[in-house]
Structure formats: C-alpha cells, structure tokens
Amino acid sequence: MITIHKNENTAANGPETPSRYTWINLVDPRPEEIERALALGFLGGEFIEHALDQHECPRIEFDDECTIVVIRAPYIETRQGEERRSTVPIGIILARSVVTTICRVNDAAIQSRLHTCVQPACLFRIEQQLCQIFKEISLLFMRYLKEISAEIQELEHDLADTRSNEDLKLLLNLQKTVTYFHSALKTNDFIIDRIMRKGLSLGTGTKLSFTEDEIDGLDYALTETRQGIYMSKIFTEVLTSIANVYSSIISNSVNQIMKVLTSLTVIIMIPTFITSFYGMNIELPFQHDATAISIVSGIGVITTAGIILIMKLRKIL
Secondary structure (H helix, E strand, C coil): CEEEECCCCCCCCCCCCHHHCCEEEEECCCHHHHHHHHHHCCCCHHHHHHHCCCCCCCEEEECCCCEEEEEEEEEEEEECCEEEEEEEEEEEEEECCEEEEEECCCCHHHHHHHHHHCCHHHHHCHHHHHHHHHHHHHHHHHHHHHHHHHHHHHHHHHHHHCCCHHHHHHHHHHHHHHHHHHHHHHHHHHHHHHHHHHCCECCCCCECCCCHHHHHHHHHHHHHHHHHHHHHHHHHHHHHHHHHHHHHHHHHHHHHHHHHHHHHHHHHHHHHHHHHHCCCCCCCCCCCCCCHHHHHHHHHHHHHHHHHHHHHHCCCC
C-alpha cells in the first residue's frame, strides 16, 4: 500500500513531481508501488530493501542524495492463530522536500501513530516530521509496556492460584516480548542521541536545521525511550524472578507429593507384612486361638499407628 500526503500549497490537480509531495508512506508495498515511490522521490532502491528486512537494525546511512534512518517499532504479530508483541523496522528516507516511511507490516497501531504526523507543520518541515515520528514510536512502546505491566500482575495472580500450561506459554511470550522491546529501545536510543549530538544531513549535502521546539521534541522522545529501557529491564528481572519462583514451586510440589507417597508406602507395608506373615502355611502363634484374627489385626493397627506417630514427630508425614 502506498499513501501520498500533500502539503497545503500543492495544487489540487497537477503532475506528480517530487516538489509537490512531502510524505510517501509505503506499507508492505508491492513491486509496482515501490517503482512509483522511486519515481516520485530521490530514493535509493537498496534503502527500501534494507527497510523491508525484518531483521534490520536501527542505523543511519547516507548516499549522495538521501539519508535513511532505521528505527524499530512495536507491533502485534500473529502466528498460528496466536497474537504476541514483537518489533519491526521502520525506514525513514529523507531526500530534499520528500520524506518516505517504509514498513513491511500493515499494523493499525503503527499506522495510526504515523498518521498523526499529517499536520501542516510536519508537512512543511522534514525536521518536524522526523521528530514527530520518533515521539510517536516511543509513545507506542510505552503504551505496550504499560499493557505488559498489567499482564504481569495478572499472571502473578493466576500463578498463585493455579499452574497451567497456558500460564507457562504466557510467561514465555512476555519474556520474549520484553527482550525484543529492550533491544529495540536500546538501539533507538542510540539513533536519537546521535541525531541530537551530531545532527543529520540529507545525503552528503544539506544539514538539517532543528529548531528549539524540535530539539525539545527529540529530547522528549529520548526521555520516553530511556524510560522504556528502564521499564523493560525491570520487567525482564521480574519475569525472570517469576519463572524461578514458579520452577521452585513446581519442584517443591513434586517433592511434597513424593514425600506423601513414600510415607504411605511405608505405612501400608507394615500391615501388609504382618498379614503376609500369618498367611504362610507353617506353625504360627495364635493360629489355634479363636481370636487370632483380632490379635493379628490389633498388632497391625498398633504397629501402623506407632509408625505414623514416629513420622509425625519427625515431621516426615
């Protein structure tokens, strides 16, 4: 899908030239849409390929006419009918008056955040649009991290009551999500910090000129990103702690079950031994006595009660 946003000074009907477009948004583009974008803006074909690579790391790269800034954004991934959070690269190609954003997945939350950049100020200044994109992506990370915080609390409550395979799957998914988020936020932090310290150029030529408000916007995005890093680190430690406690609880439960079963085996073994002994076809005490069965049963009960008492005193049972 390709979306082209015009600024207010663009004529309603006119030729599609780069000067008349300020933002080209490519979402999971088809080959013909990529060709159209290449015709509208000064884009490097290899830059588009980089942005569409699922495993592309955040970075900044230049060529003669344009610059690509790659950051990672959170999105909802669906696999085998199950939804989970992951991250995807977003390429921002800057070329003269044209900004091109490229994302390989059509995620509603990402597109909603990006479309907040369709404002007059953003559509006239590349710097403003770049700052707004950084800000919206960092806020999206924070939104998902707050949702993860609520899910962790719910998971702790569930694990305190029951321990099912579904809880284990949720714990694993949360651990993977937080790991992906932490890695993406760390690299996004590096990109934003580098732009704030060293600035950014369009290709090998014009250097972008950020206003004081735009610097404040970058600083806000950097602050939110670092807060996200802090939160994801805490969540990682919390989830690791939950996993360790969960493993300890399961191990302790298994030990308790084995302890009870072993104790019952010992207890049952005593009357079994006595009755088996009196079942032998040899001369035995009390075998001619009419009350022999009562005597043998009494011995079994007394012996069993003694064993149970000893186990209780030694806290074995």
